[in-house]
Amino acid sequence: MYLYKLFVLCFLYSACWAKEEDVLEFSDSDFESRIAEHETALVMFYAPWCGHCKKLKPEYAKAAEDLIRNDPPIALVKVDCTEAGKDTCNKHGVSGYPTLKIFRNGEFSQEYGGPREAGGIVKFMKAQVGPSSKEVSSVADLEKFLRVEGEVSVVGFFEKESDLKTAFLKLADKLREKVRFAHSTYKAVLENQGISDGIVLFRPHHLHNKFEDDSVAYSGPAVTGDINDFxxxxxxxxxGHRKSDNRNDFQNPLVVAYYAVDYVKNPKGTNYWRNRVLKVAKQYQDKVTFAISAKDDFQYELNEYGIDYVKDDKPLVLARDAKNQKFIMKDAFSIEVLDQFVKDLLDGKLEPFLKSEPVPESNDGPVKVAVAKNFDNVVVNNGKDTLIEFYAPWCGHCKKLAPVFDDVGEKMKDEDVEIVKMDATANDVAPIFDVRGFPTLYWMPKDSKDSPVRYEGGRELDDFIQYIAKQATSELKGYDRKGNPKAEKTEL
Structure with a gap:
């Protein structure tokens, strides 16, 4: 038993090591010669101390293990820009980490703009080699193509040259990084499908179910845009199976069932719950988007709903409506409960979930504190022009701005202007604000609060005063329109 355990541990260790070994490391001394050995290569220019690089590293290694076995193989390379690869990084204009670039036969081809998780990297890079649409010459080849990747496949069947074939191949070139395409002109394949000039979307075998067809035929005109819409x-x-690399495909209103989705280790159990979602989805297919997602892969989304973990094996259902408001299905999952939840969502009968800090007991400071629950009162309906800062407690730039912002609040305390701040990490932010970094500031005129304007000015006190003085709906009491203090009136 001891030897058996030792063998297993050694095997697992070597497997993990092999993944790391599949990523090639080049330096200034050998980059030019070694990169030229590979027909297609993805190069990660990185710095060892970079947090984003550390996060990408295991995903990159997993992708390398798959891609090195591709036909033709695709090399994944890394270059340390802080040590042995400094000159190479400078030569290729690397200014941030990680930077990923695609090389072909030793020459730079294009910037990498794909996903940064293993599955997405593999899919994106496989699309970079070979034709955008694979030609299949037999029924066996077609069956192999439809099964080998376990993904949706779009196949064109063309007896002869046609406008539809031209549009199909043009779209394949455009979407090659997102969709698997194939085509055939062989008589046996066309007869097998019963098609002489047509396009069919085939769903992967593991997603076949009794609620929808396994394939869908295109019936529109020979227009690339129409085929794309199809x-x-x-x-x-x-x-659909919503994953990190395709999550943006699923549009609101959206209902997602989160549970232990795993089509590798437990396809039967995964489809047990998916089939129950499908039964409800079929009734609302033109009104709501439905999806399933692995709860562990989307823990960050659960956190947005105030959920630390899913307690049992049943799916947890969360939703967003057309306005991007969030909703939680509170009762235990069942077909009946899900059906009622979707009806109530569409009828506007559900109470939205708001991630919010408690409303402050006192809010009398020069800078008002907004949370999600009091946002309308403090910001939208305050009857004043408003300058609001969305910040993060850990943000260094926010900490530096804090005393300046307090000074702005003091200067504006007798004006028809409200200075407000909100912790955007602990509170839901309204969709009209585009908050991607911290601090983010917006100006909201009192008569058009639905059209906030991003503040792009300086961060010193005078910068804020001059901006507010110029933008204020009514001229400030203490400042002219240029931000100059007004002379105080004295009594005679």
Whole structure:
């Protein structure tokens, strides 16, 4: 038993090590010669201390293990920009980490703009080699193509040259990084499908179910845009498998069932719950988007709903409506409960979930504190022009701005202007604000609060005063329109 355990540990260790070994490391001394050995290569220029690089590293290694076995193989390379690869990084204009670039036969080809998790990297890079649409010459080849990747496939069947074939191949070139395409002109393949000039979207075998067809035929005109719309509409079916690399495909209103989705280790159990979602989804397919997601992969989304973990094996259902408001299905999952939840969502009968800090007991400071629950009162309906800062407690730039912002509040305390701050990490931010970094500031005129304007000015006290003085709906009492203090009136 001891030897058996030792063998298993050694095997697992070597497997993990092999993943690291599949990523090639080049330096200034050998980059030019070694990169030229590879027909297609993805190069990660990195710094060892970079947090984003550390996060990408295991995903990159997983992708390398797969791609090195591709036909033809695709090399994944890394270059340390702080040590042995400094000159190479400078030569290729690397200014941030990680930077990823695609090389072909030793020459730079293009910037990498794909996903940064293993599955997405693999899919993106496989699309970089070979034709955008694979030609299949037999029924066996077609069956192999449809099964080998376990993904949606779009296949064109053409007896002869046609406008539809031209539009199909043009779209394949455009979407090669997102969709698997194939085509055939062979008589046996066309007869097997019963098609002489047509396009069919095939769903992967593991997603086949009794609620929708396994394939969908295109019936529109020979127009690239129309074919694209057909693919977009049918790609994920009634309830798609939503993953980190395709999450943006699923549009609101959206209902997602989170549970232990795993089509590798437990396909039967995964489909047990998906089939129940599908039964409800079929009734609302033109009104709501449905999806399933692995709860562990989307823990950050659960956190946005105030959920630390999913307590049992049943799916947890969360939703967003057309306005991007959030909703939680509070009762235990069942077909009946899900059906009622979706009806209430569409009828506007559900109470939105707001991630919010408690409303402050006192809010009399020069800078008012907004939280999600009091946002309308403090910001939207305050009857004043408003300058609001969205910040993060850990943000260094926010900490530096804090005393300046307090000074702005003091200067504006007798004006028809409100200075407000809100912790955007602990409170839901309204969709009209585009908050991607911290601090983010917006100006909201009192008569048009639905059209906030991003503040792009300086961060010193005078910068804020001059901006507010110029933008204020009514001229300030203490400052002219240029931000100059007004002379105090004295009594005679």
């Amino acid at each position: 693919i977009t509409k049918n790609y994920h079916g009634l309830a």
